[in-house]
Amino acid sequence: MDAATVTAFKNNDATLILGHTTACDGATDVSADSDCDGSDAGAGKYKFELSDPSKCNAVIVTNTGTKKTKITWKISRKLSVKTSDPIRRAVCGSIDVSCTYDIENTILTKTPFVTEEKKLTMVGKTETGKYVVELNFMDDAYAAKITEFKVDVKTKINVEAKIISTFAGYKVSVVNCFANNDADPLKVTNKYEIVKSDGCKDIKSYDATDSKDVVKQKDSKAQFWFNSFVWAAVKKVADQKIFVHCTAQVCLASDTTCVATMGNLDSCAGNRRKRSTSSENEHLVSLGPLYITNGKPTVYASNHTVQLPCSLNNGGCHEICVINLGYKKGYMCACEPGRFLRDDDFSCMDKNLLQRTNRMGTEITDVMSEHLTNEAIIVVAAVAIITILNIIGVILIVSRKGKQFPI
Numbered sequence: 001m002d003a004a005t006v007t008a009f010k011n012n013d014a015t016l017i018l019g020h021t022t023a024c025d026g027a028t029d030v031s032a033d034s035d036c037d038g039s040d041a042g043a044g045k046y047k048f049e050l051s052d053p054s055k056c057n058a059v060i061v062t063n064t065g066t067k068k069t070k071i072t073w074k075i076s077r078k079l080s081v082k083t084s085d086p087i088r089r090a091v092c093g094s095i096d097v098s099c100t101y102d103i104e105n106t107i108l109t110k111t112p113f114v115t116e117e118k119k120l121t122m123v124g125k126t127e128t129g130k131y132v133v134e135l136n137f138m139d140d141a142y143a144a145k146i147t148e149f150k151v152d153v154k155t156k157i158n159v160e161a162k163i164i165s166t167f168a169g170y171k172v173s174v175v176n177c178f179a180n181n182d183a184d185p186l187k188v189t190n191k192y193e194i195v196k197s198d199g200c201k202d203i204k205s206y207d208a209t210d211s212k213d214v215v216k217q218k219d220s221k222a223q224f225w226f227n228s229f230v231w232a233a234v235k236k237v238a239d240q241k242i243f244v245h246c247t248a249q250v251c252l253a254s255d256t257t258c259v260a261t262m263g264n265l266d267s268c269a270g271n272r273r274k275r276s277t278s279s280e281n282e283h284l285v286s287l288g289p290l291y292i293t294n295g296k297p298t299v300y301a302s303n304h305t306v307q308l309p310c311s312l313n314n315g316g317c318h319e320i321c322v323i324n325l326g327y328k329k330g331y332m333c334a335c336e337p338g339r340f341l342r343d344d345d346f347s348c349m350d351k352n353l354l355q356r357t358n359r360m361g362t363e364i365t366d367v368m369s370e371h372l373t374n375e376a377i378i379v380v381a382a383v384a385i386i387t388i389l390n391i392i393g394v395i396l397i398v399s400r401k402g403k404q405f406p407i
Contacts, residue, residue, distance in 0.1 A: 001075070003044030005095075008323035013090050014077035018048045019056035023079045023232065024092035030057075048075075072098040085206045087192050087229035089154055093330075131165035133172065133248045135285040142215075142223055150291045155228045161248050161285065162221040169253045173263040174222045175199050177246040181231055185245040185286060190231045195224055195246065199263020218264040222248070230292050243288030250281050318347045 001009075001016075010016060018036045036056040041047040054060065059072045075095040081088050137146045138158040151157070159177075163170040177195035180188055193202040199217045201224070203209065212226035230240050251258035258281055310321035310331050317333035324332050335341050335348035342349055 001046045006044060006046045009075075009077065009093065009095065011077075011091075014079050016046060017076050017078040018050075018073055019058075019076065020074070021076045021078050021092075022235065023081050023088065024076060024094075025237075048073075068100055070098055070100045072096055081232045082206070083232075085232055086190055087206070088232050089208075089211070089227065089229050091153055131163050131170060131250065133161060133250060133283050133285050134164055135159065135161050135244070135246060135248070135287040137287065137290065138223075142221075151228050153228055153230055153292060156225055157228050157242075157290065158223070158225045159244055159246075159287065160221055160223045161246065163250060171218050171220065171251050171253050171259060171262065172222050173199050173217045173249045174224065174246040175249060175263040177224065177244065179226075179242045179244050181234060181239060181241055181243065181289075183243055183286065183288065185243075185284065190233060192229070194226050194244070195263075197263070198267040199265065200268035214265060214268070216265075218259065218262045228290070228292055240292040241289035242292065243286060243290075245284065245286045248283045248285050250283065316346050 006016070016038060018038060020030050022030055033055050035048065035050050038046055038048040048056075050056065053071050056073055060069060061072075062069045073096075075097060077091075077093045079088060079090045079092070081090070136159070137149055138144065138160045139146060140156065140158060142158060142160055161172055161174050163172050174195055175197050177193075178188075179192040179194060181190050193204065194212055195214060196202045199214065201212050201214050203212070213224065215223040215225065228242070234240055249262045251262055253259065261281075310317075310323055315321035315331045315333065319336055319339070320334040322332050322334055323330065333341060333346050338351050339348045340351065341347075
């Protein structure tokens with residue numbers, strides 16, 4: 001692999017390995033052979049040398065009709081995931097490399113396992129005789145419910161709890177919110193805490209400060225969000241799902257004693273709240289599952305030539321193509337300094353031209369007029385100089401006729 005490909009693909013948060021990975025593929029057949037780890041080839045390059053082509057999870061396909069065998073390997077991003085961390089947000093990725101050989105004998109073939117992900121309708125409800133506490137996934141504006149949800153890693157997930165009742169005098173807060181990968185809130189082998197018992201966000205050592213937040217508490221609605229992730233200990237991609245469980249606290253707005261015990265954002269600033277002595281106003285609500293696609297952009301290569309998206313016709317970008325594994329396409333377009341990316345996300349335009357497009361589309365005429373004006377000034381100046389020289393010449397000739405001047 002060339003140096004540019006190695007740098008772009010490793011992206012400072014992974015190493016490279018030939019074959020499957022536990023964190024990204026959920027594989028149990030990860031090769032322990034040192035050949036699969038590869039080695040530094042100098043000048044930033046990287047190489048893999050195999051004495052046995054069937055090593056490192058090779059996929060071997062033989063065509064007896066053409067008498068050719070195709071062997072495909074996967075160069076994977078090997079993520080550094082601590083066993084103590086329940087989640088990860090580092091993006092998975094792989095490069096498929098294949099070689100085709102002429103053969104005269106039959107070679108063992110391996111069939112890759114493909115997992116099909118499903119979309120499910122999600123809704124969580126707990127009903128009482130007086131009201132319904134409803135928990136829903138929402139859009140970014142918290143304006144509409146999302147009922148079919150399959151997302152990539154690091155996607156913002158918005159959650160809202162609200163009261164459905166004929167009486168509008170209720171307030172709701174959510175506390176002790178967490179995520180697991182099971183509809184049963186008691187199964188917490190994999191657990192990710194989101195909201196604490198006081199109603200504030202629960203930031204852990206493996207969390208970035210902008211990975212979650214609580215938007216609203218102790219109101220007609222309670223709202224919070226978190227960035228999606230994958231479970232570090234879950235091996236199968238199909239099992240990468242998230243259920244959200246919360247304790248909803250519901251009080252009549254007029255019951256000040258009850259309201260004082262509710263989780264609220266004021267407590268996040270250090271103000272203390274009274275602890276509830278009764279569970280009559282607390283209800284467990286659950287929501288899910290949310291399926292995670294695992295964020296695995298794959299690029300393809302053959303005959304030992306690796307091609308990242310930007311290597312193919314510059315990714316379609318008119319000026320600059322930037323490898324970015326955080327995007328679904330695996331890359332993004334950019335422009336030279338002083339120029340801006342157009343709405344088509346591929347072409348660029350000059351800053352001055354951008355300003356002139358607001359003048360009824362006459363920017364090109366203005367530029368042409370400017371050049372024509374400059375040329376006209378030069379022509380007029382030249383004619384004026386010639387005219388002055390002619391006048392001086394006439395004066396000299398007339399003067400010589402009246403007086404004797406030496407020539």
